[in-house]
Amino acid sequence: MSQNTKTKHHHGDLKNALISAGLDILEENGLDGLSLRKCAAKAGVSHAAPAHHFGNLDGLKEAISARAFGLFREAMIQAAEAEGSDDRARLKGICRGYLRFGLNHKGLLDVMFGLPASAFLKASKVPDESDSYAVLREACAPFVPEGSTPEIVEVQVWSLIHGFTQLYTSGRFGDLPEKDADQGLFDQVIALLDSLSAAPS
Amino acid sequence: MSQNTKTKHHHGDLKNALISAGLDILEENGLDGLSLRKCAAKAGVSHAAPAHHFGNLDGLKEAISARAFGLFREAMIQAAEAEGSDDRARLKGICRGYLRFGLNHKGLLDVMFGLPASAFLKASKVPDESDSYAVLREACAPFVPEGSTPEIVEVQVWSLIHGFTQLYTSGRFGDLPEKDADQGLFDQVIALLDSLSAAPS
DNA sequence: ATCTGATCTTTACACTGTCAAGTTGGATCA
DNA sequence: TGATCCAACTTGACAGTGTAAAGATCAGAT
Structure with missing residues (x-):
């Protein structure tokens, strides 16, 4: 023994x-x-x-979230890489990964985004491990207008995909007509990002 | 007595x-x-x-939410009317009212959007009283492309403003540089809706 | 071999939602 | 008027929760 x-x-x-x-x-x-x-x-x-x-419980949630952010980050990266090398397709891939993570791991997303602000920052920004925001930042970079700060585009994209994911995974859109279902609705909604203008490389 | x-x-x-x-x-x-x-x-x-x-507790939350949705609806309508009669300004006004409600009444927004799907629908759709979605639908109507269903634009707008409100009121954007603060950031982010094309009246 | 401190257990308490049974008092009916 | 009914509310109880305090145990350093 x-x-x-x-x-x-x-x-x-x-x-x-x-x-x-x-x-x-x-x-x-x-x-x-x-x-x-x-x-x-x-x-x-x-x-x-x-x-x-x-x-206490908040401490446990923060620790759980740190691990969850790692999974979240990987899900977004993987979804982006499946889209090839086009900048816009990559950005949409990030968003698709965001939504997919919400659908497949709603409990994790809930605990992550239920954290108090300071705990959220700590859990979501473990370098080279759980830094999910860096994934978004890099995907948005090609769309930052000249003379603008990158934060604007980042917040636009984050707000859109976060709101869609929260509402969708909570059943706020009701029982959608089948024609809009799943990928269809996502594609049509995320098309709002087509108006982002590619910055000169 | x-x-x-x-x-x-x-x-x-x-x-x-x-x-x-x-x-x-x-x-x-x-x-x-x-x-x-x-x-x-x-x-x-x-x-x-x-x-x-x-x-039970869920029942109380639903009843509280029904009242809160009434306040929410009024806040959006009031903010929209302050913007005049231009369709796009009105739509942005709705969004500003959405955000303002979240900032001033975070507890209410939390209980409303924490409801299970069926309770959410019941609480948010008391006709002529708490039907908040109708406010959004009417504001989006001028921007529904010909031959498209209105749901797409509605979900685009709802996702954007809901995500922004959730993230902002939860402190997810960190301590923003002052230049982006408050109305400034909101205006810049909501500018994404400028790409919506006005439908022919 | 002893000591020390980190790790885990035990015990206790306040608070929560929820159920079951009892009490009250207004309204209805003879 | 007087008896009855029943919705509204109280009382009591129970399991589950977080958390604090104090005790037990064990690995490793001295």
Whole structure:
């Protein structure tokens, strides 16, 4: 029994185990299903164990979100690369990845965008790991008008795709007529970005 | 004592009193501060009284939201009318009212857009009272391309302003440089709607 | 071999939503 | 008028939650 499966203390990697448990719960039961005690139970520790690593529930959510932002970032990059090398197609690919992540991982998106501002910034900007905003910034770069700050285009694109994703994944568009469904509606809505003018390279 | 202030039963208009209490709590302490028991206490009744009128917490949230959607609708209409009669200015006015409502009443917006899909539809579509979507639809009507369904433009506009409002009111844009602040950033972002082409009247 | 401190458990408490059963009092009906 | 009914509300209870305090355990350093 060099490695008893039920040693009472010193789990070994409880911090990551709790984060993984939280991700599982979010995927299965959404944000409402997440609790410190359920994460602890899933990881096989006492209900108060998470507090030692994360302080409180907000701390756990921030840690979970840091991992989730990594997945989010990868989903956007992957969707963009599937679009080839055209700048506009790439930007739309980012948006498609954004929406797809929301559809497939609504619980994760909810916890990420439910964070307080400071926790959001920390969780979303782990360099070379979870920095999701950098993905957006790079995709928007070819569309920054001369003499303008890049933030404007970035906020335009972010607002459009974030709003669409939130509304769509929450069922706010009701039961759409089939002709508009899914990719169709997305393509038609995201076409608003066709008005962005490509900056001179 | 024709009207004792502390009659034990038969409050009179408890339903509306609880909704008002809920609105107050949301304005003061946000969505996290809202609870059945606090609403009951604020209305001066026992903790289980709200269940009789609303069934459960979701029911109370739906009822609160129905009232909030009325305020939301009025805020958008008022902001639009301040813009005069130009179609595009009116549409942007709607959006400005949307944002302003989010800034001034974040708790309300949170409870409204936190509702499950079916409750959202019921709360947001009380005819001649809380039908907020009708306001958007009418403002978008002049920009529906010939041969297209109105839903596309509506979803474009809704997504853009909803995303911007959510991100802005949650502090997702960080501490913005002053030059982009407030109305400035809003105007620059909403300028994306300048690409919508006015339909032939 | 002892000490120390990080890790985890146990216990406790306030707060939450929700259910079940009891109480009240206005309205209806004989 | 007096009995009855029932909606409105209270009381009590229970499970679940976050979180704080204090105790137990174990790995590693001294």
